[in-house]
Amino acid sequence: MNILNAQFPSSNRLVDDYVNQRMGMQTFFPYTPYDQASYQARLSYLQRRPLPHREQLAEGLLAYNQAIGNHPDALARIHSLRQENAVVVIAGQQAGVLTGPLYTIHKAIHLIQAAKQLEEEHGVPVVPVFWIAGEDHDWEEINHLFLPAGEGLKKCRLDLAKTGKTSASMMPLDLDACRAFLASFFDGMTETEHTAALRRLAEETAAAADNVADWFARIMVSLFGKHGLVFVESSLPFVRELERPVFEQIIQQNEELGSLLLRADEQIKQNGYEPQLAIEENQAHFFLYEEGQRLLLERKQDRFMTKDGRYRYSREQLLTMLETDPARFSANVVTRPLMQEHLFPTLAFIGGPGEVAYWAYFAEVFSHFGYQLPIVLPRMSITLVEGAITRYLQQLDLPATQVLHGFAGWKEAWLKQIKTDSQAEHLLARFAQTKQELLHQYQPLVQDVIAFDQGLAELAEKNTVRLLEQVDFLQQKIEQSLRNRHEVTLTRMQRVEQALLPEGRWQERVYSYFVFANKYGPELIDQLVAAPFSPGPAHHIVSL
Template identity: 60%
Template sequence: MKIENVPLLPANSLVGDYVRGRKEAMLFFPYAPFEESSYGKRLEWLYSRSYPHRDRLADGLYAYNQSIGNHPFALSQIAKLRERGLVVIAGQQAGVLTGPLYTIYKALHVILAARRLEERYKVPVVPVFWIAGEDHDLDEINHLYLPGDEGIRKIRMELPKAGKISASMLPLDQEACERLVSAFFGEVAETEHTASLRRLVREAARDARTPADWFARIMAQLFGKHGLVFVESSCPFIRELEQPVFQEIIRQNERIAAIIGEADARIRRAGYPPQLQIDPRQANLFLYVDGQRLLLEREGDRFQTKDGRFACSREELLRLLADDPRRFSANVVSRPLMQEFLFPTLAFVGGPGEIAYWAYFRELFAHFGFEMPIVLPRMSVTLVEGAIARHLEQLSLDLPTVLQRFDAWKQEWLARMDADAAAEDLLTQFSAVRQEFQSRYQPLVEQVIQFDRGLAELARKNADRLLAQVDFLQQRVERSLFERHAVTLSRIGRIETALLPGGKWQERVYTYFYFANKHGADLVDRLVELPFSADPDHKIVWL
């Protein structure tokens, strides 16, 4: 495998400006992610603070990682957190069979960044992956895609839709797991790697209790040997440690909403579109009611769910928190606060969407006495297989063109194709015939209508039919022209399916296991050892 760096910017203007270090975007972040001085400042700030819950955090992490079968090396990493250890952290939903490729790249990035920073600054740094297991939008995690001869194929796991049940609370249906695994491996070609991969996911499912647990066990098997530590958002020890932050969120709920609203106004004034949907009534936390994870809203001094099944005063909500913190859950605004409170975070690795909404949090962190960590743009990768590389070479097509302006390139190619001498002459004649027909036949139609208005509809339909026959013949000529270029069109289609499926980057669509089945069950291990640069360039990995 070899790596090529390509300078591609995110489509989101705020994130693009942040990656480039433009001052307009840097107003919303305390640290420039690619400036060395940022890390020295962040280290100084972290070591000026105390984390009295370090031992409780390490105990909980050890127990959880042991329960999911994480590797002994990952378990040994946790000990660093008892004293001066820092973390590089990222998080993601618990997608089936690890979800889209970018989940793998997040984990990879966290490991590589922790290694680099530990070596550079001679401080203990632990790579941590936060599993967002409490997500209740099961339609976002219940499927995967893989490329096929006819385009993209979707395989879905049947998960019950009984309200807003979190992936970490839903009992895992072993039969549904087996159907998904059988469907996936039935769609891909049998290789020397298939048996070991099938065994990995089946054994992980056999020992798992929930979809989030299945995800965690698979990820631990892939990344544990490289020291990646996992935490799942619904772990009881996490909720107990988070209790003081939930308490302040409830007490200062109005102020939090105001701070987020002010950040939204600043983002708009800076010329960027809003990155979050803001509602001043949002309480920015969820509550479990009858097993359902329901968003709370605030009306005056009362808190209630949208469906009205729960309502209480602020004091009653605080008492409920004291009695049972496990019923509370963070949302997109409060989760970063929890992360910063729990972990001595040197850097947070986020995708474009996450970076966009983290732009709202600088003043919110400061209000709680925190400081936003260094926000590192997540490594972005495209895997290019040998057959696709050959197609690119045959078409003299480069990856930046595919990833940034493929539609335009295809239109240019079609224009060149249409420039074939014989085809150009034919198509020009069709255009001339159509114009001549309209100029000569339309006056005749008008005379017929003047002669007998009862023939008006017939005359117009007759003209339309004649034009339709001209169009039909032109389309057949165009189809013949396309068929002459069928080989090239097939290559273009394969490139698009492999690298830009559905108009999206490959990393946002396909699953890791498709590539591991073809290129080796140790694909993650080989990716970890590649010399990825720490810059924001898009990485092309030639398999």
């Protein structure tokens, strides 16, 4: 497995400035992600900060991870979290079908590698925790996968009877719908020695799962449990019980929360960056479940209501509900980080470019609620390059890095070149010239033959035509060779683009892990977990 490092994939200037630690970033992030001193300072802070619910947290994690069938090595990591000096590195993701796009897998790999490295460097237990965002209700975002098909993509969609804003953790699985989805997905790939086992894994985990989030968790456990990865799901009763004090603060100090976010938004703009979140003054920044629907609340003066105004609550009503039924409350993109910081002794949070960008809003929010922003570590990004694609790149004399950064320009220049192929133009021009010269030299001979014997006139004319046809035949062969040469190159280009930059998007945002596991087997995960990825801000191009 060969690894080449390329430019970190971000089109966001704020993220680029943070990754490259340009001046002014400490305004938004108190720590730097690749500085050992930051990790030591954060550890010192965590040792001073009490975590009274540590035992309750470990018990809840243990019960959940046992329920989803996690590996004994992961359960052992949970037990290590009981130690007073134990910390976590944490990342989260929505519960996409069959684990969703590859970047979900990359987050898990990064968690495992970062925990191991930090534990060795600092001599304290570091537990990798994957937060499943099971309360997400954007079904259209997580219900499908893509397969390469011809020159494009095939979309495989899981069709479940979803109504309204039902969370993934509340959506029961229809096994018939799952079988239809899996048939469409696996039938869309070439069958290999690994296909049957992968399909069996998908079917068995679906049969054992209670809902969409549970299915995701069981597949992830089968892939990463033996590497010690611990899972938590956002809607678990013990999680909501532990989050109760933070929700109480959010309800009571909702105006202050809104003001801090508006101030952060203004500060981001003043520093020359585009807004990273859509912040509005009346946002309450949490959801409430009503009749199984996860509804976002807004604040109007001293009251809270849903956007359509159907449900209205006083502050006192919400606090009473929180006391009697905390499971009805759910955090949003702004308040989920607060919950995470309250629940876990977080050494570092690993996030994708979008997550890093919106965490720039939270430093003062954390401080106001009595916390400190953890180290925000940009997640590992990977492009997997199969052997055939490596050969095509070599034949095209095209570096993989150029495909990821600047392929459109390279392709445009190549297409322009074949339109003005000087060698081909010169050769084809010579055929036209040669035919003229042949006629010029041969025609006098034909006239002499006809003068000698009038009966040979028709034969002489046919002979002239045949002579020119032979030249035309060779010209056609050259033209066909030229077309074939470009068709082969075009085919190679199309396959490279489809593999590494499908429809102009990075591979890790389109394809599923199962596409590659079908070719390289389930041990591909183990190879990637063990791969020597550099810890710095780079995109890793992995030749399989």
